[in-house]
Amino acid sequence: MTTEHLPEHPEFLWRNPDPKKSYDAVIVGGGGHGLATAYFLAKNHGMTNIAVLEKGWLAGGNMARNTTIIRSNYLWDESAAIYEHSLKLWEILPEELDYDFLFSQRGVMNLAHTLGDVRESMRRVGANKLNGVDAEWLDPQQVKELCPILNISDNIRYPVMGATYQPRAGIAKHDHVAWAFARKCDEMGVDIIQNCEVTGFLKDGNKVVGVKTNRGTINTEKVGLCAAGHSSVLAEMAGFRLPIQSHPLQALVSELHEQVHPTVVMSNHVHVYVSQAHKGELVMGAGVDSYNGYGQRGSFHVIEEQMAAAVELFPIFARAHVLRTWGGIVDTTLDASPIVGLSPVENMYVNCGWGTGGFKGTPGAGLTFAHTIATGAPHALNKPFSLERFETGALIDEHGAAAVAH
Amino acid sequence: MLLFSCPNCGPRDETEFHYGGQAHVPYPKDADALTDKEWSEFLFYRDNTRGDFAERWVHSTGCRQWFNMLRDTVSYEIKAVYPMGGSRPDQPPATAAQTQQKGQQS
Amino acid sequence: MAQTAERENDVIRGLRRSPAGHLADAFSQGSVSGEQGVTLREVPFLTMIGVRAAPGSAVWDRLGAVMGGLPERYGQVTGSGAGDGPGTEQGVSVLWLGPQEFLVIAADGPNALGGGAAGASLLGGLLDALAGDPGQVVDLSANRTTFELAGPSARAVLEKSCALDLHPREFTVGTAVNTQIGLIPAVLWKVDEAAFRIFPRASFADFLGRWLLDGMREYAAVEVP
Secondary structure, three states: OOHHHOOOOOOOOOOOOOOOOEEEEEEEOOOHHHHHHHHHHHHHHOOOOEEEEOOOOOOOOHHHOOOOEEOOOOOOHHHHHHHHHHHHHHHHHHHHOOOOOOOEOOOEEEEEOOHHHHHHHHHHHHHHHHOOOOOEEEOHHHHHHHOOOOOOOOOOOOOOOEEEEEOOOEEOOHHHHHHHHHHHHHHOOOEEEOOOOEEEEEEEOOEEEEEEEOOEEEEEEEEEEOOHHHHHHHHHHHOOOOOOEEEEEEEEEEEEOOOOOOOEEEEOOOOEEEEEOOOOEEEEEEEEOOOOOOOOOOOHHHHHHHHHHHHHHOHHHHHOOEEEEEEEEEEEOOOOOOEEEEOOOEOEEEEEOOHHHOOOOHHHHHHHHHHHHHHOOOOOOOHHHOOOHHHHOOOOOOOOOOOOOO | OOEEEEOOOEEEEHHHOEEEEEOOOOEOOOHHHOOHHHHHHHHHOOOOOOOEEEEEEEOOOOOOOEEEEEEEOOOOOEEEEEOOOOOOOOOOOOOHHHHHHHOEOO | OHHHHHHHHHHHHHHOOOOOHHHHHHHHHHOEOOOOOEEEEEEOOOEEEEEEOOOOOHHHHHHHHHHOOOOOOOOOEEOOOOOOOOOOOOOOEEEEEEOOEEEEEEOOOHHHHOOOOOOOOHHHHHHHHHOOOOOEEEEOOOOEOEEEEEOOOHHHHHHOOOOOOOOOOOOOOOOEEEEEEOOEEEEEEEEEOOEEEEEEEHHHHHHHHHHHHHHHHHHHOOOOO
């Protein structure tokens, strides 16, 4: 192999600045949500004197560990609104960010394996249509036409009895998404500060006025928490609790194969979701581990069960090899819906509890959370996702649509 | 695969157990008297500790008994297994007066 | 009257189908004799009675008196059938399932569940001993079936999918435990150095039967040195 054909080394997409003494706003967490929030703060609200603090490296947490599925076929009006807005943003972001992050609208199928599944799925298709979300009900034969490698025989433990299908849904290249946001943030003057771990908060009464980090104290007027699995830890530092439990969630990839899987297939019932990445590796997500865990790893039997289900649904996968498995930390709420809004601490805002919805929700979360931080009040889209809902009882139960991790 | 030491059956695979969440959450002594906020805290708010965490497990496919476990949620190391009703081994036992005040200890 | 009930019970017995009855031929064809042999058969319709009682209570003592003592520790089996080897199912055994939960196993027939005079059967005797006090005596005969896996390779077949330490040093003859085999919950009782009784729930019997047959298959082949 000669070096002359290698691509040129890319220029750095963002600066690597030291933290300043103070900012107008500090976002804690340099993943997809933190970067999207900073992007919309700068673009929509003119707030450019802001910093994104990342304790590790940019987009190295759940942003690097998810299965990149994007869809908006949630049941309730509130969820459909925010996820559908998010999907619409996904559709325009490659142009807006001037970065082709390989958003591929190859459609997503959610399989139904029992009569209960069928009823729930049909109900969701109806609800989606009422909310302007593209949705179809497919019978097993139509499932087979869209995804020929699926086994639709009724001779398996959980036969495919049909599926919901969202044609506009799909996948994107997760790290390119993060780089796209980071580059634009940087261009607008946002400081992205890596290796900067938050160790505490400065408060004046009940008002947050600064952030303590391993790279010094930073004064700020507003703080937005975008730390996914670690949100509870940060909230505890700030002196309040969140109704969140952090669990391990695992995923894996095979070696590269030629393209055999044209869409995205999810099955809540047997705990598996599969797509094929652009390079050709099969990307699969497993079920959540039952116990609380911050270890970024889960138990082997979860992977084993997921593989058993995947091989039954896709017999040709039996000859594929697992190349790599990994785990992330998902922050789950009791109603499987996120929390985006104000916190009990003045000028501190929380964006967490996305469970498995985090990646698909990235632009929607960024847009609405930026609005919340800039104006001190929630955007219409995230108003229902407040912390107060656990008190008022206005829960948004998305266990049926939220896939496996709740 | 984690290996748990069931107090009745000895070491068994994690797959034989089910998780019961945070231990030592007292049922409110007078649930009717709680405000909406207090009730929501009892229903929805649980500790999400990064580090040593006291939690409940049940040996579903063994003796079907519940027990408490102290586990590090980062390393997953099991620090202690102790009976329901017992107090956390790494903390001094609550006094009778405290228990009375907090309601029924589980 | 009693005789009529007896006849009706006989008719009903004749109509029963055991959970793995459809696999009887497969079990006998899949069984292997010889030095590496392992055999599998279903022992259908054993009587099973679920018993709950708190150790130290009066109920515990009364139930124990009927059974010749209830087991007091993990793995223990009491009763007249505790020493039964493979192929014998005449005695009455009590298996420890939990500190307050036990499984009584006896042969099929009117002596176990009644049909004769009230109180004369095993179930009737236990109900009399319970006398309505806190505790439980309930007929669970249809809940599980019984497999007998025996032969020099029986342990090896089990070890493929049971995570327990089944080495004879650790898992001795006469021990019965509740555990998982091939991902399903089952009670496992070692009745002899090379014989195990397995009690899966009825709905898992087909799966476990085929699973064990699959595990036995290699021992039918000539061993390659």
